Amino acid sequence: MKFLYVGATPEVERGALEAVRDRMAAEFGLPVRELALPPIDFAWDAARRQYGSAEVLEMLMRACPGDGIKLLGVTGRDLFIPVLTFVYGHAQLGGRVAAISLARLRQEFYGLPPNREVLLERARKEALHETGHVFGLVHCADRQCAMSLSTNVGQIDRKRDAFCAGCAARLGRRAQPPPKE
Numbered sequence: 001m002k003f004l005y006v007g008a009t010p011e012v013e014r015g016a017l018e019a020v021r022d023r024m025a026a027e028f029g030l031p032v033r034e035l036a037l038p039p040i041d042f043a044w045d046a047a048r049r050q051y052g053s054a055e056v057l058e059m060l061m062r063a064c065p066g067d068g069i070k071l072l073g074v075t076g077r078d079l080f081i082p083v084l085t086f087v088y089g090h091a092q093l094g095g096r097v098a099a100i101s102l103a104r105l106r107q108e109f110y111g112l113p114p115n116r117e118v119l120l121e122r123a124r125k126e127a128l129h130e131t132g133h134v135f136g137l138v139h140c141a142d143r144q145c146a147m148s149l150s151t152n153v154g155q156i157d158r159k160r161d162a163f164c165a166g167c168a169a170r171l172g173r174r175a176q177p178p179p180k181e
């Protein structure tokens, strides 16, 4: 048996991990297991006051269990790659691991009152998006598809927490459970 793993760093609230886990199980049609991940202090960049997502992906590569098809790491820390101000997430295209950050999915980040439902909905969408990349999906022109590119939360809010028919078909060809021997 092979599993899709969803891991969380210690500061991630239980409910957020559960929301992501359940949506992933439904959308990818694969058995999902949880994994506890270490704090990502090692990725802290003092000059940027953010966490390097490439370092986080390296840690996830080491953390992915042998029976893991893919691993999505969820963190509450703000992630970046050097050429961008921030990233909502980062994936190895067609690889094994991806990460998403909840930091900029929270209404509080924008000076608004906290809204748990908004946070969970955005987290589900970004989890599908980054994990979709790991399964080899690229950005989609359908603005409602989870694979459409989002550079602000308004764009995330316009998406659905699901793949369009085209992306779902491409995914179906790639996310089949391995045949039994």
Ligand SMILES: [Zn+2]
Binding pocket: 129, 133, 139, 149
């Ligand atoms: Zn993307």
Ligand SMILES: [Zn+2]
Binding pocket: 140, 141, 142, 145, 146, 147, 148, 163, 164, 165, 166, 167, 168
């Ligand atoms: Zn699509």
